[in-house]
Amino acid sequence: MDWLQIVLLSIVQGLTEFLPISSSAHLILVPVLTDWPDQGLAFDVALHLGSLIAVVLYFRRELAAMTASWGRSVAGRGTDEDARLAWWVILATIPVGLVGLAFKDAIEVVMRSPLVLAGGLIGFGLLLGYADWRHRGTRSEYRMHWRDALGIGLAQALALIPGTSRSGITMTAALLLGLSREASARFSFLLSIPVIVLAGGLETLELLEASTPVAWADLAMGTLLSGISAYLCIHFFLVFIRRIGMQPFVVYRLILGVALIWLFG
Template sequence: MDWLQILVLSLIQGFTEFLPVSSSAHLILVPVFSDWPDQGLAFDVALHVGSLVAVVLYFREELVRMTASWCTSLAGRGTDDDARLAWWVILATIPVGIAGLLVKDMLETHARSPQLLAFGLIVFGIVLGIVDWRCRGRRSEYQMNWKDALWIGLAQALALFPGTSRSGITMTMALLLGLNREASARFSFLLSIPVIVLAGGLEAVDLVRSGIDVDWFSLLLGALLSAISAYLCIHYFLAFIKRIGMQPFVIYRVLLGIALLWLFA
């Protein structure tokens, strides 16, 4: 891999992993505009590691509190807001874990279909736009209950459909349930941690089994660039949606979906 391919793929992964715009749709466009070879499984794992590092670093204080309170609740010494939030993240992860195992083979075969990606981008983008326009929730992520977490988790399982966007669909459901924009995004980002661990873990297992040689410099550089771009994305996205909302991303999704249909018609 040359440095330009590493840079482009890392930035795409870092920025689109947490924006409600579908990273898979962007990655499928890369070979359309370049003659680069496939980056390989090892590089995909490195990019996921970078995104994971970014979200853990950004929410490090919350994660420390949540972990400590969750352990306290396991010991039977009471449950506070941080412990409940930790339990809601765990509960919301279960549906996508089960769904991923059930449809893994189908996803590997059909998930990169440009037509399906375009359909997911447009339809779920419009749904996000309608919900963001009509729902003006006031609740924070700490005011959620187990039913909220379960509904958001079920919505997250829909992200297995190409073009949906994991962050987009979870924010949509959170807004629909009455969370405010910032809380919806923050809970979606927290939910990304176990999802990235599970997805990256499966890729890492496949990588070990394959026994292929890896270019460690490319992997480290890709992980670093992915981490930096993902961290910046989280920081500025939270400030952006609080003031402006989701509509710019809705417009972008629809236009990208139309572009995919035009390119692959």
């Protein structure tokens, strides 16, 4: 891989992993538009590792409090809001884990066409726009109930449909359930941690079985750039989400979906 491919793919992954615009659509478009060879599974693992490091670092204080409180709740020493939030993240992860294991091969083989991506971008983009337009919620992620977590988790399972966007569909569900924009985004970002760990773990197992040569310098650069861009994306998204809302991302999704139909239809 040349340096330009490494830089562009790393930044695209870091930004689109957390913005509600579908990382799968962008990572498929980049090699099509540039005529670059496939970056390979090892580089995909490195990019996901960078995104994971970024979100863990950004929410390190919240994660430390959630982990400590969750441990106390498991030991029967009471449950506070941090422990409940940790339980809600676990509960919301179960549906996507089960669906992913059951239908992983079918999704990868059958549903990764550009037109499926376009349909996901447009359809779920309009749903995100509706959820944001009717937004009335003020609850924080610490005021969620188990039903909210389960509903968001079931919605997250839809992200296995290419073009949906994991962050987009979880924010949509959270908005519809009455969470504030900031709380919807924060819970979505917290949910990304176990999802990235699960997906990265599966990719790592496939990589170990393949026993292909590894370009360690490329992987290190990809991890670093993906992590930096993901960290900045999380920070500025949370800073500006109250003012800008979701509509700019909805417009972008519609334009990208139409572009895919035009290119591949």
